[in-house]
Amino acid sequence: MEVLRIENLKKSFGAIKVADAVNLSIAKGEAVGIIGPNGAGKTSLFNLISGNLAPDAGKIYLLGKDVTAMGAEMRCRAGIGRTYQIPQPFSGMTVFENCLVAATSGAGKSERASYDNCAEVLREMHLLAKANVLAGSLTLLERKALEVARALCSEPRVLLLDEIAGGLTTAEASELVETLRGVHTRGVAIVWIEHIVHALVAVVNRLVVIDFGAKVMEGDPAEVMASAEVKRIYMGMEAHDAA
Amino acid sequence: MSTAMTKVVQSSRTSRIAGLVAIVLILALLSAAGWADRGTLSLLMEFFCYLALAEMWNLLAGFAGIVSLGQQAFLGLGGYALFFAALRLGWNPLEAFLLAGVAGAIIAVPSALVVFRLHGAYLAIGTWVLAEVLRLIFSEVPSLGAGSGISLPVKFAKSVHLGGMHRDAVLYLAALALALITILASYLLLRSQRGLALTAIRDNELGARSSGVRIFSVKLMVFAATGLGTGFTGALLYLAKLRISPLAAFDVNWTSYMIFMVVIGGVGTLEGPIVGTLVYFILRQYLADLGSWYLIILGVVAVTVMLRLPMGIWGTVARKYDISLFPTRRRVLFDQDKPTTPGVAASSAETTA
Structure with missing residues (x-):
């Protein structure tokens, strides 16, 4: 079943095309990685999907329903969860309250009815021990985990992860990858932008390459990483760090 | 859980x-x-x-x-x-x-x-x-x-x-x-x-x-x-x-006074405006006879508080002593005996049953 479909999505800032007729389809339970050089339009694509940016042309469908005209808050309610490259916690609220906001506003549940689910998500993200701590006092790894936890509490059908492993140590990144594998097995479709490609290929079943706002290639992660085209545009013609 | x-x-x-x-x-x-x-x-x-x-x-x-x-x-x-x-x-x-x-x-x-x-x-x-x-x-x-x-x-x-x-x-x-x-x-x-x-x-x-x-x-x-x-x-x-x-x-001075009271007391807290209004009225009662000096002193107080205590008087006190007269924060009560929440009992001073 198709969860998310993007049709001919276009967006330009002046002469710069950040989305150049992008088509993409995400199936239920699928995990798709998006790679591309800096400025390729990866985050812009997320902003278009999550409703933070309005496209110039094209359509976005969630579970077959056209959500193109919806604002970001309504898309979250409809089932598009996202994280930000720079975490956006509610610093003056506790970790638990951060999740409650998403559960009540995003998933539309009553506060009391969401206590257990929020606690469960926090346990899964290894944050339960910090439930009563103010989000502003968390470490970077914890903030990134909270970003995912909060998005999960809005009960998304598709989760957009924007460089969630960026800035973390290798050990921290692997820990996060393990956790995300768990999330993936819950049946939430994942679209994941990441520069740390080995973290990405450990989870995703498909890789999409974007350059100059256009989809250059997509397919099996290993095949995509091995292709000459990807080496040229993404790895600067060097193959050694592709793994 | x-x-x-x-x-x-x-x-x-x-x-x-x-x-x-x-x-x-x-x-x-x-x-x-x-x-x-x-x-x-x-x-x-x-x-x-x-x-x-x-x-x-x-x-x-x-x-x-x-x-x-x-x-x-x-x-x-x-x-x-x-x-x-x-x-x-x-x-x-x-x-x-x-x-x-x-x-x-x-x-x-x-x-x-x-x-x-x-x-x-x-x-x-x-x-x-x-x-x-x-x-x-x-x-x-x-x-x-x-x-x-x-x-x-x-x-x-x-x-x-x-x-x-x-x-x-x-x-x-x-x-x-x-x-x-x-x-x-x-x-x-x-x-x-x-x-x-x-x-x-x-x-x-x-x-x-x-x-x-x-x-x-x-x-x-x-x-x-x-x-x-x-x-x-x-x-x-x-x-x-x-x-x-x-x-x-x-x-516009109506709003200026509102801002003064809220900023002095502590913006974003319910207690802050109470403290701010008290400070404003105390200053006004004792200094209003000074004419222009009264306003100069109000300005100096505002600037000093903003520079030294950016969270306001109450905001600073509340953070230092972790107190809240109007508690809105939700705290999760952990059951220390639950084996399914590893690390919780040991990690938190707030683990009050």
């Missing part, structure tokens, strides 16, 4: 003690209507009006992120609605007073549709412009005294009474009720599910939006509610003054 086991509390020992103290204090304040002299009552009335104004501005700017410089629009409108109802419609003081609040809320909704298109400093200027527009409009209404203003007849002023109590006592009780209702309503709002959304907006609007918080409707609700409350307060203040003029009623 798969069953309905997660227990959450929203109170603390400090808050329970504060609750008791508040009840005693409120009873003492209520009794003041019976024993305090007119001068004291009039001062207290003003104090509680300012407190209500400060709490409402705090809700706007400190939580909803609407840094309004135009709250005098609702205050002046409330005042004028009262005078209009009294002089032109022949309504009694209570009816006129109710109209004032409703007028504030009603005008807030279309205003919001305009000013919410603006953000940050532009929104601040936009709200100020709104107030200036109202000032100019009321300066052109001859039946309400145009630019020079208008007075309430003595008969109307004398009709303000309640079971033999003098006007000053009635106005004082009304102001006290207004302040208490404002604080209580803000507190209940912040503790509620909607309060979660509002606090999220305070902390991070982008994050709130992406978590499904309907920013516009939450902000509109706060803007309309503070329009209502500010309208009531304006009516009360001008019912006490008995004379209104566009220049005074739509004076």
Whole structure:
């Protein structure tokens, strides 16, 4: 079943095309990685999907329903969860309250009815021990985990992860990858932008390459990483760090 | 943690003690209507009006992120609605007073549709412009005294009474009720599910939006509610003054004082405006005779607090001692014996059963 479909999505800032007729389809339970050089339009694509940016042309469908005209808050309610490259916690609220906001506003549940689910998500993200701590006092790894936890509490059908492993140590990144594998097995479709490609290929079943706002290639992660085209545009013609 | 086991509390020992103290204090304040002299009552009335104004501005700017410089629009409108109802419609003081609040809320909704298109400093200027527009409009209404203003007849002023109590006592009780209702309503709002959304907006609007918080409707609700409350307060203040003029009623200084009180006390907390209003009135009582020096000292106090205590007096104290008189924060109570929550029991000092 198709969860998310993007049709001919276009967006330009002046002469710069950040989305150049992008088509993409995400199936239920699928995990798709998006790679591309800096400025390729990866985050812009997320902003278009999550409703933070309005496209110039094209359509976005969630579970077959056209959500193109919806604002970001309504898309979250409809089932598009996202994280930000720079975490956006509610610093003056506790970790638990951060999740409650998403559960009540995003998933539309009553506060009391969401206590257990929020606690469960926090346990899964290894944050339960910090439930009563103010989000502003968390470490970077914890903030990134909270970003995912909060998005999960809005009960998304598709989760957009924007460089969630960026800035973390290798050990921290692997820990996060393990956790995300768990999330993936819950049946939430994942679209994941990441520069740390080995973290990405450990989870995703498909890789999409974007350059100059256009989809250059997509397919099996290993095949995509091995292709000459990807080496040229993404790895600067060097193959050694592709793994 | 798969069953309905997660227990959450929203109170603390400090808050329970504060609750008791508040009840005693409120009873003492209520009794003041019976024993305090007119001068004291009039001062207290003003104090509680300012407190209500400060709490409402705090809700706007400190939580909803609407840094309004135009709250005098609702205050002046409330005042004028009262005078209009009294002089032109022949309504009694209570009816006129109710109209004032409703007028504030009603005008807030279309205003919001305009000013919410603006953000940050532009929104601040936009709200100020709104107030200036109202000032100019009321300066052109001859039946309400145009630019020079208008007075309430003595008969109307004398009709303000309640079971033999003098006007000053009635106005004082009304102001006290207004302040208490404002604080209580803000507190209940912040503790509620909607309060979660509002606090999220305070902390991070982008994050709130992406978590499904309907920013516009939450902000509109706060803007309309503070329009209502500010309208009531304006009516009360001008019912006490008995004379209104566009220049005074739509004076930007009203909002300046709100900002002063909230910033000094601590923006984004319910306790902060109370502290700020106390500081403002103490300074005013002791220094107002100094003329220009009074304003210079107010400015110095504001600048010093902003530089040295950016979270305000209460904000700084609350962070240092981790206290809250109006607890809105939700705390998860962990069951220390549960084997499914590894690390919890050892990690948290807040693990109180």
